[in-house]
Amino acid sequence: xxxxxxxxxxxxxxxxxxxxxxxxxxxxxxxxxxxxxxxxxxxxxxxxxxxxxxxxxxxxxxxxxxxxxxxxxxxxxxxxxxxxxxxxxxxxxxxxxxxxxxxxxxxxxxxxxxxxxxxxxxxxxxxxxxxxxxxxxxxxxxxxxxxxxxxxxxxxxxxxxxxxxxxxxxxxxxxxxxxxxxxxxxxxxxxxxxxxxxxxxxxxxxxxxxxxxxxxxxxxxxxxxxxxxxxxxxxxxxxxxxxxxxxxxxxxxxxxxxxxxxxxxxxxxxxxxxxxxxxxxxxxxxxxxxxxxxxxxxxxxxxxxxxxxxxxxxxxxxxxxxxxxxxxxxxxxxxxxxxxxxxxxxxxxxxxxxxxxxxxxxxxxxxxxxxxxxxxxxxxxxxxxxxxxxxxxxxxxxxxxxxxxxxxxxxxxxxxxxxxxxxxxxxxxxx
Amino acid sequence: xxxxxxxxxxxxxxxxxxxxxxxxxxxxxxxxxxxxxxxxxxxxxxxxxxxxxxxxxxxxxxxxxxxxxxxxxxxxxxxxxxxxxxxxxxxxxxxxxxxxxxxxxxxxxxxxxxxxxxxxxxxxxxxxxxxxxxxxxxxxxxxxxxxxxxxxxxxxxxxxxxxxxxxxxxxxxxxxxxxxxxxxxxxxxxxxxxxxxxxxxxxxxxxxxxxxxxxxxxxxxxxxxxxxxxxxxxxxxxxxxxxxxxxxxxxxxxxxxxxxxxxxxxxxxxxxxxxxxxxxxxxxxxxxxxxxxxxxxxxxxxxxxxxxxxxxxxxxxxxxxxxxxxxxxxxxxxxxxxxxxxxxxxxxxxxxxxxxxxxxxxxxxxxxxxxxxxxxxxxxxxxxxxxxxxxxxxxxxxxxxxxxxxxxxxxxxxxxxxxxxxxxxxxxxxxxxxxxxxxxxxxxxxxxxxxxxxxxxxx
Numbered sequence: 057x058x059x060x061x062x063x064x065x066x067x068x069x070x071x072x073x074x075x076x077x078x079x080x081x082x083x084x085x086x087x088x089x090x091x092x093x094x095x096x097x098x099x100x101x102x103x104x105x106x107x108x109x110x111x112x113x114x115x116x117x118x119x120x121x122x123x124x125x126x127x128x129x130x131x132x133x134x135x136x137x138x139x140x141x142x143x144x145x146x147x148x149x150x151x152x153x154x155x156x157x158x159x160x161x162x163x164x165x166x167x168x169x170x171x172x173x174x175x176x177x178x179x180x181x182x183x184x185x186x187x188x189x190x191x192x193x194x195x196x197x198x199x200x201x202x203x204x205x206x207x208x209x210x211x212x213x214x215x216x217x218x219x220x221x222x223x224x225x226x227x228x229x230x231x232x233x234x235x236x237x238x239x240x241x242x243x244x245x246x247x248x249x250x251x252x253x254x255x256x257x258x259x260x261x262x263x264x265x266x267x268x269x270x271x272x273x274x275x276x277x278x279x280x281x282x283x284x285x286x287x288x289x290x291x292x293x294x295x296x297x298x299x300x301x302x303x304x305x306x307x308x309x310x311x312x313x314x315x316x317x318x319x320x321x322x323x324x325x326x327x328x329x330x331x332x333x334x335x336x337x338x339x340x341x342x343x344x345x346x347x348x349x350x351x352x353x354x355x356x357x358x359x360x361x362x363x364x365x366x367x368x369x370x371x372x373x374x375x376x377x378x379x380x381x382x383x384x385x386x387x388x389x390x391x392x393x394x395x396x397x398x399x400x401x402x403x404x405x406x407x408x409x410x411x412x413x414x415x416x417x418x419x420x421x422x423x424x425x426x427x428x429x430x431x432x433x434x435x436x437x438x439x440x441x442x443x444x445x446x447x448x449x450x451x452x453x454x455x456x457x458x459x460x461x462x463x464x465x466x467x468x469x470x471x472x473x474x475x476x477x478x479x480x481x482x483x484x485x486x487x
Numbered sequence: 488x489x490x491x492x493x494x495x496x497x498x499x500x501x502x503x504x505x506x507x508x509x510x511x512x513x514x515x516x517x518x519x520x521x522x523x524x525x526x527x528x529x530x531x532x533x534x535x536x537x538x539x540x541x542x543x544x545x546x547x548x549x550x551x552x553x554x555x556x557x558x559x560x561x562x563x564x565x566x567x568x569x570x571x572x573x574x575x576x577x578x579x580x581x582x583x584x585x586x587x588x589x590x591x592x593x594x595x596x597x598x599x600x601x602x603x604x605x606x607x608x609x610x611x612x613x614x615x616x617x618x619x620x621x622x623x624x625x626x627x628x629x630x631x632x633x634x635x636x637x638x639x640x641x642x643x644x645x646x647x648x649x650x651x652x653x654x655x656x657x658x659x660x661x662x663x664x665x666x667x668x669x670x671x672x673x674x675x676x677x678x679x680x681x682x683x684x685x686x687x688x689x690x691x692x693x694x695x696x697x698x699x700x701x702x703x704x705x706x707x708x709x710x711x712x713x714x715x716x717x718x719x720x721x722x723x724x725x726x727x728x729x730x731x732x733x734x735x736x737x738x739x740x741x742x743x744x745x746x747x748x749x750x751x752x753x754x755x756x757x758x759x760x761x762x763x764x765x766x767x768x769x770x771x772x773x774x775x776x777x778x779x780x781x782x783x784x785x786x787x788x789x790x791x792x793x794x795x796x797x798x799x800x801x802x803x804x805x806x807x808x809x810x811x812x813x814x815x816x817x818x819x820x821x822x823x824x825x826x827x828x829x830x831x832x833x834x835x836x837x838x839x840x841x842x843x844x845x846x847x848x849x850x851x852x853x854x855x856x857x858x859x860x861x862x863x864x865x866x867x868x869x870x871x872x873x874x875x876x877x878x879x880x881x882x883x884x885x886x887x888x889x890x891x892x893x894x895x896x897x898x899x900x901x902x903x904x905x906x907x908x909x910x911x912x913x914x915x916x917x918x919x920x921x922x923x924x925x926x927x928x929x930x931x932x933x934x935x936x937x938x939x940x941x942x943x944x945x946x
Contacts (some may be wrong), residue, residue: 090546095743098575100544101567104826106533107550120602123529125550125886135556138528145603146526176574196744196868197925231745231868238747241868280713310519310625312661312668371524414865415944416875416895418662420668425895425944427873444871447713447897450945483946485713 057369060085063127064210067111067317067473070136072212076113076143076269077152080211080349083127084108089170090201096187096194098179100333101172113139116152118146151374155349157214166222166249169475170202174251175224182255189229190232190265192272197242198228200255211351219344223470226255232268233336240444242412242430244290247341248468258288259469266294267411267430267442277408277433277486284407284460285448285482286400286434289467289474291413292390296472298418298452299330303357303365305372312420314453315363319378324361324456328477329391331356332367332383341471342387353382361456389473393462400461400478408484409434410448417450425449428484443486450482488532489552499561500642502568503539503582505784506561508532508552508638509825515607518613519626523606525629536560540568542577548826582806583816586644587787589780594634594650594682605630605681609656611688612695616660620699624668627659632681632928637783645785651694651778653677653920653929654684658691660698664706669892671702671878673860674919678776701859701878701890708890709881711945716856716898718941719848719882722915724861725838726932727874729763730922732900734836735866737793737801738819739808741831746868747901748799757797757904765791765803766835766931767818775835775867776918776931779818783829788818793836797904806829823926830925835918837933841910845936848909850885856898856943857882863920873897876943895944903939911936 058066064081073081097362109132110123120142122135179200186193207219229243246259256262287295301354307313315323332355334342346352348370356364366372373380401409408431415426428448433440456479463476488510496506510532517525534557535548545567549556600608609628616626632654639647652733675694676684720728735741736748743749748756757763764770767788769780779788784806792800804812805820808831820829848858848870857880864874875895881888 065883094740097577098543098571100546100828101571102828103567104535104546104548105550106548106826119523119526121525121527123527125531125533142526142528142602145606146887147521147523147606149522172570180574180602194743194745196741196844199925229744233745234557236750238745238749238868241744305524306519306627309522309524310627310661311663312625312670314668375522385600414867414873414897416873416877416893417862419669419893423893425713425893427871427895427897429867429871444869445897445899445942447895447942447944449710449713449894449946483713485942485944487715487942 060206060208063132063415064208066129067132067136068210068212069135071111071113071139074136074140076115078114078139078212080112080154080237080260082110083208087205088201089172090199091175093179093183093195093198095196096183109135111135111139113143114152115140115143117148117150117152118143119152120146131340149438151371152318153370153374154211154213155215155370158351160216161351162218164220166340168204168222171251175200175202178251178255185256186265190269192232192234192269193265194231194233196231196460200224202225205390207345211349217345223339223341226249226258228261230265230268232272234272237272239474240429242268245469249340253387260467264411271430271442274442276445277443277484280483280485283407283484284404284478284480286404286407286409286476286478288409288411288476292474292477294413295452296388298422300367303367304385305369307420308366308368308378309372309375314421318363319366321363322361323363325459326361327393327459327462328358328361328456329356330358331389331436332385332387333389334383334387338468338473339387339471343384346382346384350382355381355383360399387472390475392464392466392475395461395463397463397465397476400463400476401434401439403461404434404437407434408432408443409439422452424452446484446486448484454481455479488636491552491638493638496557496561497603497640497642499558501565502723504561504564505537505821506640506643507783507825508534509516510636511824512634514630514632516609516630518609520625521613531824536564537828537938538564538568539582539794540572542579543568543571543575545569545571546828574746583809584643584806585787585816586785587781587853588646590648591780592650593679594653595682597682600681606686612691615688615692616695622662623660624663625661629657631655631657635648639781639783639785641785645781647781647785649780650917652680653918654679654681656685658695658698662702662706666755669702669706671698671705673698677918702891705878705892708892711856711891711894711943713943713945715940717852718939718943719852719857720937720939721857721859722911722913722934722936723917724858725934725937726836727861727864729836729934730833730930730932730936731864731866731872731874732870733763733793733902734833735764736900737803737871738831738869739802739804739812741868742802743808743811744868747870751799752801754799755797756799756901757794758907759797760841760907760910761794761795761797761904762839764837764839765793765833766837770835770837770933776916777835777929778836779821782818782820783822784820786818786820791817791819803831803833805829821928823928827926832924832928833922835931835933837914838916838935838937840912840935843909843911845911848911848936848938849882849887851909852882854882855882856880856891857887870900871897872900896941898941903941906940907937909938
């Protein structure tokens with residue numbers, strides 16, 4: 057049986073022998089241990105071992121990619137032959153390329169071996185705490201898993217990286233039941249370096265559970281109005297998804313991004329600064345090497361409202377002539393503001409505290425609409441009542457320009473770090 | 488997929504155990520404005536085992552499919568079940584079972600096309616678009632294929648060997664109108680491998696003409712007036728209503744998780760015009776888009792009647808939820824990858840057709856919307872659902888009016904379905920999307936056009 061480095065060497069040689077002028081190989085070995093809960097009961101312990109090899113070949117500027125999850129010689133030989141055929145079938149494109157030479161490096165983070173007893177202990181502790189503190193809560197689905205990934209990257213330009221990453225990941229979805237009345241479900245997730253802290257104290261879990269117990273009685277807002285929306289850290293993701301989509305290859309290459317000509321221009325309020333920090337102490341589930349085989353860099357995407365970087369791949373960069381990001385996106389950090397959340401609420405004349413957004417994908421222009429879930433009506437600076445059957449709509453690009461305040465408080469989810477954001481000018485409609 | 492005699496490992500099962508070997512094979516070719524931005528194939532295969540001990544499950548999987556790996560996953564799954572059983576000691580009895588032996592293969596019998604021939608097929612569609620339409624800002628053509636091969640043996644005697652493929656070509660057209668990008672897209676295809684689903688690029692000519700017509704209409708479209716409106720949900724997307732509005736709330740695990748459908752069996756929850764069924768594999772004599780014959784717990788499937796003439800009739804079950812509710816399992820336990828455990832998932836969820844025609848339904852509305860294509864959707868424990876609408880038209884005085892821009896509709900399913908006053912006599916299936924619930928899953932969604940009151944987003 058070959059070692060991971062021998063597998064990489066063998067694969068590159070096979071691709072070279074078969075005629076690839078440029079080639080790259082990515083091998084990832086993953087071991088995962090997971091404890092599961094459903095409907096407040098422990099249900100399953102799960103262990104998975106997986107292998108992933110991605111072979112990329114470029115021949116005469118034509119590119120092909122094959123992914124398999126076997127690392128024996130026969131499978132690699134077969135995949136190498138197939139990827140050459142896939143590449144030969146493609147179209148010539150001079151933007152197809154691989155990373156330039158960089159010195160080899162080994163990166164490490166987190167624990168290699170899971171503490172299964174501690175995983176069970178923390179989950180059991182959570183169940184007991186919720187039973188005592190929030191007896192109406194039903195944990196619909198909860199899982200805590202430890203994942204250890206050994207990733208090896210090599211290409212025909214001599215690049216050679218190794219990353220060893222161990223991380224605990226937690227996901228919970230829950231609802232609240234009071235006799236016949238039921239709440240909307242809510243959910244959250246976070247990543248942890250270790251299990252030193254109780255789960256209830258991590259991310260927004262306690263905040264959401266506390267709110268949910270009072271959400272079995274809701275009512276729609278009355279009529280339609282233009283108001284303010286305070287977006288919770290869990291709901292900020294919807295904005296980040298739109299930004300990612302609009303700043304990445306497909307939208308920039310095709311010209312459908314509203315930000316295609318906006319580099320170094322103001323695209324948001326000067327209160328907003330957004331980073332992608334895949335390599336930082338506060339992000340436990342980041343990455344050290346980009347998919348293209350460059351050492352990942354922390355970048356600023358928006359600096360005081362000004363667009364500083366696209367999220368282009370090597371292909372996207374060469375295709376458009378714009379700068380390569382040295383970053384695959386994700387691991388977002390939004391800089392905290394100067395206003396306390398309580399004060400942000402006090403500043404709202406009429407609006408909502410948006411805890412979860414359930415909506416259709418925003419259009420390319422940023423128009424969005426959807427339901428404000430697990431959310432609250434705010435009037436005259438006070439939270440009034442939990443709402444249901446209330447829709448919000450607006451335009452994300454306009455919303456970014458209309459940011460009024462960003463909270464002092466930040467939530468570290470372990471995979472991103474986000475504050476509350478208050479925006480004005482959103483259409484809110486109830487019954 | 489590598490053929491393995493699973494029966495040789497049966498003696499290693501020390502408690503109720505499932506042993507599954509599976510391979511998911513995918514292909515993706517993406518053209519963006521004539522450039523191939525993705526040209527890839529992937530294969531994910533391996534073996535998994537799941538063991539049940541007094542109410543606790545243990546699961547293990549390995550990417551290697553060898554005697555050593557199979558023995559290892561059976562042992563690891565058993566050890567995991569023992570670990571949990573020692574902690575929680577649920578003392579639950581044996582699971583119900585309905586065993587069967589099924590072999591099904593939907594592979595094409597035709598010669599397979601090469602990657603080059605597939606690329607040429609897409610290139611021809613791309614060239615057709617550029618030849619006909621010169622004002623597009625961007626065009627995107629994506630071919631996605633997925634073959635799922637499974638081989639399952641359970642300790643209570645069920646056996647499955649199946650190969651279920653699906654193939655879709657997604658086409659997206661964009662133009663810039665008044666400085667704003669406008670996009671329409673659609674998916675074409677269904678169950679089967681490429682050779683059985685598509686025959687010639689020229690078959691796309693009418694589809695592209697229709698898509699372009701919608702693009703031009705949408706570029707001149709308006710944002711809807713938000714609020715409660717009378718709408719016709721077209722047959723193409725009524726299945727999304729069946730899936731999001733009702734389907735998820737009657738998955739037995741969500742019922743146990745607090746769904747509003749708990750305790751409502753036998754109650755009227757919709758108009759008597761509404762009947763909803765989660766079909767296992769066959770609907771009105773035709774094979775469904777995502778046929779399931781034995782689920783991943785080895786249960787011989789049966790159709791799950793969810794709502795009959797407006798009355799809630801039942802939930803979708805796996806073995807464990809069936810045991811809890813004291814009913815028969817329906818065969819809804821499905822796993823996506825070899826390394827995934829089976830969860831309660833929908834199969835082919837559909838609203839049954841009625842007696843009206845779409846034309847009469849449109850004529851019956853003075854002021855409302857006709858909603859034609861959907862994007863993503865989400866359900867809730869309260870049955871308050873939503874889904875995105877990426878194509879629709881105003882209805883004014885019984886006639887179709889201007890197109891509308893992207894929007895979202897929402898409502899409380901048990902309220903919305905009580906407002907249904909007309910149901911069309913035809914039925915369409917949609918199966919290009921994914922359902923997400925810990926794991927992705929292929930599902931079929933079907934139905935006729937529905938006239939109802941629903942909340943629409945807009946400005």
